[in-house]
Amino acid sequence: MIDQTTFEGCVARAALAPTIHNTQPARWLRDGAALSLFCDTDVGLPVSDPEGRGAALSCGAVLEAMVLALSAQGIGAEVTLTGHDTSPKQGLVAVAHLTLTDGAEDGLHRQLERRFTWRGAFADEAPALFGWTRRDTRFVMDHDGRAWLATRNDAASHEQLQIRGVRQELLDWMRLTPRHPRAGLDGMDRRALRLAAKAARALPLAFGPAWPLLRMLGRTRGLAQEAQATMTAPLIGLFHRDREEPAVESGRAYLRLCLEAASLGLAGWPMAALTDHDGARADIVAHFGLLPERRLIQAIRFGVPTGDAPPRARRPLGEVLRPMPRR
Structure with a gap:
């Protein structure tokens, strides 16, 4: 179903998915036509991500990128999540198992190489959204809404830096x-x-x-000021999912959001402080009327970048692939 060369190519493409602090916690193991995804919790963030939700979201994004990369080869994947805890300092933790099948190409895979994070001012132009909507994302486009988020983001960032x-x-x-x-x-x-x-x-x-x-x-406030650049983003997405949904599954959906944005020529810039800070997250839920059964996963600025993609840092395959245990 899949040879080692194809597998390694798909792993490399899956690694293009965004991860928290670019820690890249995903590790892969292949056993014939079965693939397993592990989270290396030893690269977790004990202070910023003590419950490992960010690590699980990151692994979910990589998982979806792998499913997309496999689809480009005509390979489908039946995914089974383990539900294991991904909090820091537990070593390798199994996250998902993939059983490979015949499958159809998902054209969204073409955006894997085009997606990137842009941490700066966006172009002064209205994006062509072509009616882009998502049930799990509230798009904030009005000036007052974006200004409120920009101000709250700077305040939350400054508080986190304390x-x-x-x-x-x-x-x-x-x-x-x-x-x-x-x-x-x-x-x-x-x-x-x-x-x-x-x-x-x-x-x-x-x-x-x-x-x-x-x-x-x-x-110290000057070290957390992004409001001016934030206001150049014509669109801020409030990505929310069912509160009971596993973080890995939410990460899969988040990657698709980012790839859809890339297909429209947009780059993203997460506002991580707004979801890391409990008070800020609660304020957003109240201000924008998100339902109580929804969990705010990420707030992310979208816009047309004003330059080329920055250099992309990625682990070599030798760090990402795990050898099969001896039997």
Whole structure:
């Protein structure tokens, strides 16, 4: 049904899916025509993602990308989720098993290489949405709604940064210099973050020992200000799913949202603080009237990027593929 070369090609394409802090926790194992997806919880975020929902969402996005990549080869996949806990520091945890079948091509796979995150101002042009709608996404396009979200995002980001562990996890996953041993492999590259070299050099000091002084001087808010750039996004999506849905399944749907946006020429920029911060998430649910049985998964800015896609950091196959255990 699938040979090793085809499998590795699909794994590489699946790895293009977005993951929290670009940690890329997904690991794959092939046993003949059966594939298994594992979450490497040792790359989890104990402070920012203590329950492992972000890791599960990330693995769900990779899972859907794999299903799409397989479809390009005429291969279908019957997916069984394990429901296992993906909280940090448990080692490898099985997330899903795929049984391969004959299948039809899903054209959305063509957007896997075109999707990227754009962390900056968007072009001053109205996107052609061609009636794009989703039952699981509230699209906020009016000025007042976007301004409210922009303001709340900056406030939530600043509050999150008060937590030392959050700042440290950000630094741990930032690749602020090309000399970093993991540069180009995982984490958030300086160019992808659109940080000037001087700002990148200063960030470890600002997020570390200088933080108390900067906070006392009232200078820390400037490190969380994105409102001006946020307001250039003509569209902010509030992605919500059934509260009881497994996070892995929500991650599958989230990838399709991002790929649909890419098909319209749009890049996304998540507003992670709005869902990481309990108060901000509750405020959004109330302000926009989301039903109580729905869980706000992500708020994401969409717009036409003003430049080329930033460099993409991805793990080599040797880190993503797991060998079959000896029998």
